[in-house]
Amino acid sequence: MTFKKSIKFPLILVNLKSYYETIGSKAEELTKIAEEVADSTGVCIGIAPQYMDLRQIDRFRIPVFSQHIDPILPGAHTGHVLAESVSATGAVGAILNHSERRLELSSIEMIVERLRSLGLISVVCASSLRVAMAVASLDPDMVAIEPPELIGSGIAVSKAKPEVVSGSVEAIKRINSRIVVLCGAGISSGSDVHAAIQLGTSGVLVASGIVKAPDWKKALLDLATSAAET
Amino acid sequence: MTFKKSIKFPLILVNLKSYYETIGSKAEELTKIAEEVADSTGVCIGIAPQYMDLRQIDRFRIPVFSQHIDPILPGAHTGHVLAESVSATGAVGAILNHSERRLELSSIEMIVERLRSLGLISVVCASSLRVAMAVASLDPDMVAIEPPELIGSGIAVSKAKPEVVSGSVEAIKRINSRIVVLCGAGISSGSDVHAAIQLGTSGVLVASGIVKAPDWKKALLDLATSAAET
Amino acid sequence: MTFKKSIKFPLILVNLKSYYETIGSKAEELTKIAEEVADSTGVCIGIAPQYMDLRQIDRFRIPVFSQHIDPILPGAHTGHVLAESVSATGAVGAILNHSERRLELSSIEMIVERLRSLGLISVVCASSLRVAMAVASLDPDMVAIEPPELIGSGIAVSKAKPEVVSGSVEAIKRINSRIVVLCGAGISSGSDVHAAIQLGTSGVLVASGIVKAPDWKKALLDLATSAAET
Amino acid sequence: MTFKKSIKFPLILVNLKSYYETIGSKAEELTKIAEEVADSTGVCIGIAPQYMDLRQIDRFRIPVFSQHIDPILPGAHTGHVLAESVSATGAVGAILNHSERRLELSSIEMIVERLRSLGLISVVCASSLRVAMAVASLDPDMVAIEPPELIGSGIAVSKAKPEVVSGSVEAIKRINSRIVVLCGAGISSGSDVHAAIQLGTSGVLVASGIVKAPDWKKALLDLATSAAET
Numbered sequence: 001m002t003f004k005k006s007i008k009f010p011l012i013l014v015n016l017k018s019y020y021e022t023i024g025s026k027a028e029e030l031t032k033i034a035e036e037v038a039d040s041t042g043v044c045i046g047i048a049p050q051y052m053d054l055r056q057i058d059r060f061r062i063p064v065f066s067q068h069i070d071p072i073l074p075g076a077h078t079g080h081v082l083a084e085s086v087s088a089t090g091a092v093g094a095i096l097n098h099s100e101r102r103l104e105l106s107s108i109e110m111i112v113e114r115l116r117s118l119g120l121i122s123v124v125c126a127s128s129l130r131v132a133m134a135v136a137s138l139d140p141d142m143v144a145i146e147p148p149e150l151i152g153s154g155i156a157v158s159k160a161k162p163e164v165v166s167g168s169v170e171a172i173k174r175i176n177s178r179i180v181v182l183c184g185a186g187i188s189s190g191s192d193v194h195a196a197i198q199l200g201t202s203g204v205l206v207a208s209g210i211v212k213a214p215d216w217k218k219a220l221l222d223l224a225t226s227a228a229e230t
Numbered sequence: 231m232t233f234k235k236s237i238k239f240p241l242i243l244v245n246l247k248s249y250y251e252t253i254g255s256k257a258e259e260l261t262k263i264a265e266e267v268a269d270s271t272g273v274c275i276g277i278a279p280q281y282m283d284l285r286q287i288d289r290f291r292i293p294v295f296s297q298h299i300d301p302i303l304p305g306a307h308t309g310h311v312l313a314e315s316v317s318a319t320g321a322v323g324a325i326l327n328h329s330e331r332r333l334e335l336s337s338i339e340m341i342v343e344r345l346r347s348l349g350l351i352s353v354v355c356a357s358s359l360r361v362a363m364a365v366a367s368l369d370p371d372m373v374a375i376e377p378p379e380l381i382g383s384g385i386a387v388s389k390a391k392p393e394v395v396s397g398s399v400e401a402i403k404r405i406n407s408r409i410v411v412l413c414g415a416g417i418s419s420g421s422d423v424h425a426a427i428q429l430g431t432s433g434v435l436v437a438s439g440i441v442k443a444p445d446w447k448k449a450l451l452d453l454a455t456s457a458a459e460t
Numbered sequence: 461m462t463f464k465k466s467i468k469f470p471l472i473l474v475n476l477k478s479y480y481e482t483i484g485s486k487a488e489e490l491t492k493i494a495e496e497v498a499d500s501t502g503v504c505i506g507i508a509p510q511y512m513d514l515r516q517i518d519r520f521r522i523p524v525f526s527q528h529i530d531p532i533l534p535g536a537h538t539g540h541v542l543a544e545s546v547s548a549t550g551a552v553g554a555i556l557n558h559s560e561r562r563l564e565l566s567s568i569e570m571i572v573e574r575l576r577s578l579g580l581i582s583v584v585c586a587s588s589l590r591v592a593m594a595v596a597s598l599d600p601d602m603v604a605i606e607p608p609e610l611i612g613s614g615i616a617v618s619k620a621k622p623e624v625v626s627g628s629v630e631a632i633k634r635i636n637s638r639i640v641v642l643c644g645a646g647i648s649s650g651s652d653v654h655a656a657i658q659l660g661t662s663g664v665l666v667a668s669g670i671v672k673a674p675d676w677k678k679a680l681l682d683l684a685t686s687a688a689e690t
Numbered sequence: 691m692t693f694k695k696s697i698k699f700p701l702i703l704v705n706l707k708s709y710y711e712t713i714g715s716k717a718e719e720l721t722k723i724a725e726e727v728a729d730s731t732g733v734c735i736g737i738a739p740q741y742m743d744l745r746q747i748d749r750f751r752i753p754v755f756s757q758h759i760d761p762i763l764p765g766a767h768t769g770h771v772l773a774e775s776v777s778a779t780g781a782v783g784a785i786l787n788h789s790e791r792r793l794e795l796s797s798i799e800m801i802v803e804r805l806r807s808l809g810l811i812s813v814v815c816a817s818s819l820r821v822a823m824a825v826a827s828l829d830p831d832m833v834a835i836e837p838p839e840l841i842g843s844g845i846a847v848s849k850a851k852p853e854v855v856s857g858s859v860e861a862i863k864r865i866n867s868r869i870v871v872l873c874g875a876g877i878s879s880g881s882d883v884h885a886a887i888q889l890g891t892s893g894v895l896v897a898s899g900i901v902k903a904p905d906w907k908k909a910l911l912d913l914a915t916s917a918a919e920t
Contacts, residue, residue, distance in 0.1 A: 020304035024318035050315045051281035068309025074250035076382055076438065079298025079311075079331035085280045088254035097795060101309035104792040105824060106817045127796045130828050134795060137823035137865075152306055175827075208306065332564040335557060335594060336587045357566045360598050364565060367593035367635075405597075480764035484778035510775045511741035528769025534710035536842055536898065539758025539771075539791035545740045548714035561769035612766050668766065 006063040007092065008044040010227040011203035012193070012220075013123065013144075013182065015048045015067060015095065019211045027053045030210075031060045033217050038062055041224040044203075048095055051081060058090035065123065066094035069115065071107035083114045093121025093141070095205075099148035105134075112140045123182065125205075132168040136175040143172055143181055144205045150185035152208050156192035157185040162199055169200035188219070190226030197230040236293045237322065238274040240457040241433035242423070242450075243353065243374075243412065245278045245297060245325065249441045257283045260440075261290045263447045268292055271454040274433075278325055281311060288320035295353065296324035299345065301337035313344045323351025323371070325435075329378035335364075342370045353412065355435075362398040366405040373402055373411055374435045380415035382438050386422035387415040392429055399430035418449070420456030427460040466523040467552065468504040470687040471663035472653070472680075473583065473604075473642065475508045475527060475555065479671045487513045490670075491520045493677045498522055501684040504663075508555055511541060518550035525583065526554035529575065531567035543574045553581025553601070555665075559608035565594075572600045583642065585665075592628040596635040603632055603641055604665045610645035612668050616652035617645040622659055629660035648679070650686030657690040696753040697782065698734040700917040701893035702883070702910075703813065703834075703872065705738045705757060705785065709901045717743045720900075721750045723907050728752055731914040734893075738785055741771060748780035755813065756784035759805065761797035773804045783811025783831070785895075789838035795824075802830045813872065815895075822858040826865040833862055833871055834895045840875035842898050846882035847875040852889055859890035878909075880916030887920040 014034065016022040022030055027049045034045040038061075048065040049057045057064045070080040086094060096111055097103045103111070112122045122140040126132035127148050135143050145168045150157050158165055169181045183196050184205030196204050206223065213219035244264065246252040252260055257279045264275040268291075278295040279287045287294045300310040316324060326341055327333045333341070342352045352370040356362035357378050365373050375398045380387050388395055399411045413426050414435025426434050436453065443449035474494065476482040482490055487509045494505040498521075508525040509517045517524045530540040546554060556571055557563045563571070572582045582600040586592035587608050595603050605628045610617050618625055629641045643656050644665030656664050666683065673679035704724065706712040712720055717739045724735040728751075738755040739747045747754045760770040776784060786801055787793045793801070802812045812830040816822035817838050825833050835858045840847050848855055859871045873886050874895025886894050896913065903909035 015308060018302060018304055018307040018310050018312040018315070020314065023304075023312070023315045050312065052284045052315055052319050054282045055286065066309075072248060074248055074253075077248040077330055078245060078325065078328040078437075079296075080248050081309075082248040082253070082280065084250065085248070085253045085282055089282050095308065098308040099796070100307055102794040102796065105787060105795045105798060106789070106792065106821050108795060109818060109820050109824075128799060130799050131796050133827035134799075134824040137827060138820050207308075327565060329566070332566065334562040335565045335568060336559070336562065336591050338565060339588060339590050339594075358569060360569050361566050363597035364569075364594040367597060368590050475768060478762060478764055478767040478770050478772040478775070480774065483764075483772070483775045510772065512744045512775055512779045514742045515746065526769075532708060534708055534713075537708040537790055538705060538785065538788040538897075539756075540708050541769075542708040542713070542740065544710065545708070545713045545742055549742050555768065558768040560767055667768075 006061065007121065009180065009202040010197055011044045011046060011182065012223050012227060013046040013048060013065065013203065013205050014210050015205060015207040016050060016211060017207050018050060021211050023050065024053060028056055030216055031057050031062065034220055035060045035062050037217065037220040037224050041221070041228045043224040043227045045220065045224065054086065054089040054091050063092040064090065066091055067098065068101045069094045069096060069111045071103070071110045083111065083118055083120065087118045087120055091120070093123060096122055096124045098125045099127055099146060099151060108135070109138045112138050126168070129164055129167050129171060133171045133175060136172040136179055139176060141180060143179055144184050145181065146184040146205060153186045154188060155186045156188065156195065157183050158187070158192050158195035158199055160186065162195065165196065165199040165201060190222040193223045193226040194230045197227065203227070236274070236291065237351070239410065239432040240427055241274045241276060241412065242453050242457060243276040243278060243295065243433065243435050244440050245435060245437040246280060246441060247297070247437050248280060251441050253280065254283060258286055260446055261287050261292065264450055265290045265292050267447065267450040267454050271451070271458045273454040273457045275450065275454065284316065284319040284321050293322045294320065296321055297328065298331045299324045299326060299341045301333070301340045313341065313348055313350065317348045317350055321350070323353060326352055326354045328355045329357055329376060329381060338365065339368045342368050356398070359394055359397050359401060363401045363405060366402040366409055369406060371410060373409055374414050375411065376414040376435060383416045384418060385416045386418065386425065387413050388417070388422050388425035388429060390416065392425065395426065395429040395431060420452040423453045423456045424460050427457065433457070466504070466521065467581065469640065469662040470657055471504045471506060471642065472683050472687060473506040473508060473525065473663065473665050474670050475665055475667040476510060476671060477667050478510060481671050483510065484513060488516055490676055491517050491522065494680055495520045495522050497677065497680040497684050501681070501688045503684040503687045505680065505684065514546065514549040514551050523552045524550065526551055527558065528561045529554045529556060529571045531563070531570050543571065543578055543580065547578045547580055553583060556582055556584045558585045559587055559606060559611060568595070569598045572598050586628070589624055589627050589631060593631045593635060596632040596639055599636060601640060603639055604644050605641065606644040606665060613646045614648060615646045616648065616655065617643050618647070618652050618655035618659055620646065622655065625656065625659040625661060650682040653683045653686040654690045657687065663687070696734070696751065697811065699870065699892040700887055701734045701736060701872065702913050702917060703736040703738060703755065703893065703895050704900050705895060705897040706740060706901060707897050708740060711901050713740065714743060718746055720906055721747050721752065724910055725750045725752050727907065727910040727914050731911070731918045733914040733917045735910065735914065744776065744779040744781050753782045754780065756781050757788065758791045759784045759786060759801045761793070761800050773801065773808055773810065777808045777810055783813060786812055786814045788815045789817055789836060789841060798825070799828045802828050816858070819854055819858050819861060823861045823865060826862045826869055829866060831870060833869055834874050835871065836874040836895060843876045844878055845876045846878065846885065847873050848877070848882050848885035848889055850876065852885065855886065855889040855891060880912040883913045883916040884920045887917065893917070
């Protein structure tokens with residue numbers, strides 16, 4: 001499977017959410033560090049900044065994702081997030097259906113198709129094994145298993161619910177072996193990443209584990225080194 | 231009443247919505263033209279581009295607005311639009327409660343307060359006279375009267391529903407004389423702007439009337455010249 | 461001001477929400493007790509049961525309210541709550557914009573108008589003084605001040621935020637003296653009701669304070685006796 | 691597969707939506723006719739009335755469905771539709787994710803599970819083949835294929851999109867052979883029902899085709915006779 005030039009696996013995808021710590025120039029600062037860590041470890045690190053920071057972040061060599069896309073076509077839609085506009089920033093894809101920004105089922109189908117037609121990667125979040133299987137039927141590029149009760153908990157999904165992760169990997173691959181599986185929720189250390197990859201995933205989604213870390217470089221290096229060594 | 235340095239009245243506020251014609255570099259092109267027209271006519275023209283274009287557009291000398299703000303504080307809110315992040319782009323304010331992106335009543339109160347605390351202007355849309363009065367009680371900086379049935383119709387609110395416009399101006403000023411009143415929906419010609427100002431508004435919201443015009447410069451000049459002469 | 465035959469003030473309006481304790485026959489049981497208490501104290505007690513219980517509850521002599529109405533006209537709207545259908549159950553009105561079921565601003569205007577045209581009472585909830593003023597401009601029959609942070613808290617709004625209650629009463633009456641003002645959130649004792657009426661309201665909204673009480677009759681008698689004596 | 695006593699296949703499930711023609715006593719009238727037609731033809735006819743009519747309709751011998759369920763547990767949820775309360779009316783199940791009342795993906799999973807634990811049938815609507823496959827992974831009792839563009843069109847899905855219907859039947863059965871497949875959208879005549887059953891479905895969802903028919907009995911007889919003969 002090949003995406004835009006810059007995506008490799010394992011992938012560490014850092015979701016900046018609406019955190020105060022990573023607005024504007026701060027997002028650029030974190031991305032610069034991520035770029036250095038990616039260069040030094042050879043591990044692919046992606047960044048999902050806030051919408052208004054997409055274009056700035058794209059000036060770096062690492063892949064950029066939108067945090068969401070709205071189920072619309074171009075037109076009279078004030079205040080919506082249009083796939084074409086995300087594409088125009090240079091972003092390579094988008095996270096969809098995050099538990100903090102859920103989508104109606106048929107909207108996910110529409111957006112996955114629209115992203116594909118624009119050459120963009122879809123990373124659809126799933127809150128459970130069954131939801132992961134459902135999502136797999138919509139033919140996204142990646143599925144990210146994220147049990148919402150572990151998000152921001154500091155308890156890694158790859159350690160707290162290993163059977164959900166490995167079961168989802170297996171079930172998704174059975175439905176569509178082309179789909180790349182990530183996992184997220186509570187990821188904050190290299191050993192969490194190690195566990196995730198051992199369970200068959202191709203990488204992790206991480207947010208507060210990096211954004212709220214006292215030392216971004218150290219935190220990213222910890223994850224990326226583990227990813228490189230697993 | 232004084233806002234950030236660049237706002238003057240009458241104001242022509244151009245909402246780029248999610249139109250295909252004004253994504254990315256095209257939004258910059260339209261803004262450049264708007265800047266020239268603003269310079270040559272002395273009329274203030276504001277631009278509300280898509281989120282990912284806010285920062286680019288802010289490089290011009292004319293005021294930039296977000297098309298929406300979400301009712302959140304900084305934090306774990308994937309895919310939301312945070313007031314602080316809009317502020318960091320240099321934007322001077324935001325349109326709220328557009329009929330294509332409606333907000334719950336108490337969310338409008340929260341966002342108006344948050345924008346004010348950040349030194350940003352709130353432009354709250356109202357679909358009717360009563361809604362305009364309701365909005366006025368929430369103490370926004372501006373209220374834009376926009377009957378949704380006229381949006382994109384080519385039939386200007388200032389000509390089709392003059393009594394709604396003048397009635398709203400009067401009712402809003404009675405509640406809070408500090409509030410600036412705009413009107414929108416169906417605005418596409420200089421005479422629509424003339425009528426709007428005659429009815430007591432301080433300017434217009436316009437979208438397809440400019441974005442879909444075959445000649446942006448001509449269309450903007452028409453509106454701005456009328457605004458200057460009224 | 462006169463509503464359907466059964467409404468008098470002070471009014472105690474009991475919102476059964478989606479509580480397990482008051483489904484179906486249990487809602488009837490509570491209503492029977494409320495009817496007895498209303499008869500013995502002469503105080504008007506209204507009940508807002510779940511949608512599917514509206515018709516059963518209407519067999520009692522006390523006024524029944526829907527907990528919500530959707531902003532629709534009759535037609536192809538699967539799973540929505542139509543004002544005409546609520547009216548057909550015999551209900552006298554509806555609670556709108558409760559903090560657990562918020563409405564977009566322009567939807568409130570539409571529903572208030574539709575209820576009036578059907579002879580139904582609108583009780584619009586407001587989370588703050590400013591929101592109460594905004595709601596008053598939409599010309600509902602009643603406004604219920606309900607600061608969301610006190611709902612279910614056991615701390616009565618009439619004691620914790622007396623200035624919000626009295627300020628709202630005053631501000632609402634200034635906008636439209638015809639509007640009846642209630643208050644809610646945290647109401648559970650007769651002294652809470654007493655305080656509410658002293659602050660100028662015409663009654664209270666109460667939910668867990670009654671539904672979760674170990675003895676419904678005792679709890680209702682406490683509120684109603686206080687209301688009668690104030 | 692066995693459901694509550696009254697469900698047999700082929701099933702004709704009549705969705706009364708929020709139509710003016712079928713409020714309250716009119717819903718009872720239509721249900722009485724449906725009961726007669728079910729008796730005379732031996733075909734199972736279900737009715738999905740508005741919430742406030744669920745209990746009345748349940749007095750008839752034919753199965754009753756809710757048009758929607760909200761993703762909540764019992765508690766402080768004003769204006770929501772609780773599965774337990776639907777169950778208490780005697781209803782046998784609920785339609786979910788109708789294109790006029792869409793649900794977020796993970797909400798569908800939650801509601802399907804809750805309905806099952808209460809012994810209620812879940813009929814989940816799907817707008818396309820892929821969505822039907824996704825829904826099948828959530829393990830509902832029935833999936834109803836309803837391309838939204840054909841709803842209310844008078845053009846039957848079973849004739850306009852036979853390949854979507856037969857493809858969905860096949861794909862759903864491959865995922866979970868226990869799931870019963872219905873189809874809907876544009877169904878109004880016996881020949882539409884015949885086509886649907888020929889394509890492998892176990893029945894139809896119908897709304898305006900019955901509700902708006904000049905003669906309910908004739909219209910229902912036409913559908914049921916075809917179903918019996920196919």
